[in-house]
Amino acid sequence: MPYIGRATVTAKREFARNMVSITIQCPAVAQESLPGQFVQVRAWPGPGTAADPLLDRPLSVAGVDKQKGTFELLVRVVGRGTRLLASVPVGETIRVTGPLGRGFLEAAGAAGPSILVGGGVGLAPLKFLAEVLTAGGHEVLSLVGARNAAELPPPGELAGKVQVATDDGSAGFHGTVVALLEQMLTMVVFRSGRVPAPVVYACGPTPMLRALKASATLLGLPVYLSLEERMACGIGACRGCAVRQVGPKMAAGEVKMVRVCHEGPVFAAGEVDLDA
Amino acid sequence: MPEMTSSVAAFVGGDGERSPALTLPAGVDLTAKLGRLTLKNPVTVASGTFGYGHEFHRFYDISQLGAVMVKGTTLHPRAGNKPPRVVETPAGMLNAIGLQNPGVDEVIRTELPWLVSVGATAIVNIAGHSVDEYGEIARRLDSVPGVAAIEINISCPNVDQGGMAFGVHCPSAAAVVSGVRRATKLPIITKLTPNVTDIGEVARAVVDAGSDMLSLINTLVGMVIDIERRRPVLGNTVGGLSGPAVRPVALKMVWDVARQVKVPIIGLGGIVTAPDAIQFLLAGASAVSIGTANFADPLAPLDVIEGIAAYLAAHGHRGVAEIVGAANPGFLGSRP
Structure with missing residues (x-):
């Protein structure tokens, strides 16, 4: 309770x-x-x-x-x-x-090497996740995005390895965190046999999640997203924060809604419609 | 509003600081008799604000409530409207959920047995696209164990077909009620929309058509525009306004309807506290529903039950019925 x-x-x-x-x-x-x-x-x-x-x-x-x-x-x-x-x-x-709500690792089912992608207040759940994963001995790389250097959290706030990306190039990678992720993954082949493929966890604005879903799907990585939607009750009663479920589990023509506050806020990227 | 009666001032809740169990004074009978529907107390929870009860049962035993009006239930499952579905407004909120529900058969199969298992009194709110559909839903619910009454929703502003379209005209409202009346022996509550010129006229029409009681009000139609994106915030463009902002409007409508029909009234619209609820009882409602307040304080109904009991005790009343309509000189209903 x-x-x-x-x-x-x-x-x-x-x-x-x-x-x-x-x-x-x-x-x-x-x-x-x-x-x-x-x-x-x-x-x-x-x-x-x-x-x-x-x-x-x-x-x-x-x-x-x-x-x-x-x-x-x-x-x-x-x-x-x-x-x-x-x-x-x-x-x-x-x-x-x-x-x-349901957390990242409950949605993913297991913990392992992970890439965390986010920015702004989206860092809040990722900060907690980075702590739990590193404490469990898992490798964590966080990709933190911001408009500029001044909006980045000070170094050391996130457990594990951190790389930053800024829209104006004033710190770290010049571009979005999703572009940074793409660049990294094209250089590093995770599925070389010995390194298990990492799971990507993300929280941030919907356009970022949408871009991430598209590129990570392309790269074949499992992606879990923490969604944000306008809520009234936050406990599952009002059905105000519902998003449409999609993906292979759905029958043809079946329409099913899931609540960000209750079944989420974390969903597998392929399981929810981000375009509604 | 004048100074709050001191006897209930202590029961203004909403801060989440209370026990999940009720503490009631001795010597006060909270039973609410609404014709042939008897509730253990006059505090119910409004359809659409309580799901099917699971979410709140995590916080307190929902069998303590007078009744649970379950989420608007349709013949077939409905996915509801596209997001955003809710937006906060001054002292209120707009919603345009669009009657998301699993359909009546699933409600009968899983939700009602669960409500029975926890001892809750269930009132099923029903919505249809046609008179026949309302009748069919009622027929399927007629002999289902644990259904205390049917609440006919002819007042949902958030669906294209059915809903409020039936409730704004007397003939269509009466036709739906007659259809449901033929389909079930269960007590019928008709939930009225405030989005009409004369709510009393619709109230009389549905009572003449066989509604055993009334509940009012459903939400007031409204909207919010995002000035940066230059488009309505809600995915459905418009939604229903609820919360404390609508309370004076709702109270006046209960007051008016109580002077025009003799059947019991369930009053709702922005009730958060016992003093709010008592105003509706004094205006002529035999029971009340807590709606949007459930979102802002999941334990609000418990504060309301206790506060009504304290008010009755402080004023020397033994039962709720003694104060129903007590402030309304034109109250037509009966009172012991």
């Missing part, structure tokens, strides 16, 4: 430009969360006293400290809800519901 209740903000720091890391004391979420899962958070009064905003905000768990009973969120201010959340002082409480 997911936790629902108050939890205290114990630390805050700037993670990258326009992105705040918030540490929250909540042993239930810290113990139970898996990389790719999310929590619903509310840093303003309940809907009975104010409905401004009405709904909680869904945010990926960016890491846990099971010993301390804390978990981390990365918040980029994009509107009123995230602004209120980012401005909660240390020591104050917020409401937390979670963990919710």
Whole structure:
């Protein structure tokens, strides 16, 4: 059963430009969360006293400290809800519901050598995933994209190897993370016999996921994507965040919807329609 | 709104800080009698906001609710509308889900037995493309164990055919209700749309056609435009507005309808707290539904049940019926 209740903000720091890391004391979420899962958070009064905003905000768990009973969120201010959340002082409480949804490794079924692709707040679940994979002794390479050098997180934030790509070329590869991935994979042949093919995990804007799905499919790599969709309840009830399921498991003419919040947010790339 | 009655001020919930079990005062009977439908308390959950109950049963025992109005159920499975399907608005939200559901046969096969197994009172909300289809769904549900009543959805604004198209005209609304009436002996609730000139007229028409009770209101049609992309946010262009923003409108409509029909009314529209719900009871609703509030606080219905009980106890009432319509001089329904 997911936790629902108050939890205290114990630390805050700037993670990258326009992105705040918030540490929250909540042993239930810290113990139970898996990389790719999310929590619903509310840093303003309940809907009975104010409905401004009405709904909680869904945010990926960016890491846990099971010993301390804390978990981390990365918040980029994009509107009123995230602004209120980012401005909660240390020591104050917020409401937390979670963990919710299906994580990366549950979707993939097994852990192994992995390539993580993402940028912006998409880094939140990947940061957690990189920690869990490296702790499990798996090789991890993270490809981190940003518009420019200033928007990149400082080195050392992600466990394992990291390569960066910037749109303006001010740091690392000049281009998108998907282009970087393509360039790397054409140079390195993973299926040479001794090196097992890596699994690609990604989280970021839908156009990036779409491009990644196309190129990774071409290269024959298994790809798992964490999707973002507008949500109301975040717990599976409202059917608001449904996306269309596709792929070989579907019968001809069969139309089936899956909920980003419940069956997802992580799906095999070939299993969901990103073009709707 | 004037100062909240002190006896219920403590029951304004929504902060997720409560036990999943109910604490009720002694000496108050919360039973809600809606004609031949008896509910253990007057707090139900609105169709479309509760799925088939699984998601909320993870947080609390849903058999504690007066009833669960299940997701709008159609004859055949429906995938629903393309995304985005929801968007937040001031003190509310728009949805255009489009009646995504597995179809009545699957609901009968899996969802209703599950609801029975957990002890929930299930009311099945049905939607069709034609009068015959509404009748057929009702016929299939008629002898299914665990169906306490049928709620006819002639008010969904998010489907091309059927739905609200039936509910905005008296003859078509009455025709659907008559068709369902012929198909089932189950109590019939007709859920009314607010997107009409005179909701009282539609209410009278469906009662004359055999509806045992009414529920109101469904959502108000609305839209949001993304000014950068210069197109509507919702994949369906328009959606249904719900949440606290619609509450005063809903309350007024319950008030009006309660002066025009004698049948029991289930009031809904933006109810989050017990004080909200009590306003609907005082206006003439015999029971209420919690809808969008479930999304913002999964435990909201429990706060409402407890708050109603506390209000009744504080004012010396032994039962819910004693306050139904108590603020409405023109209330036509019966009260002990």
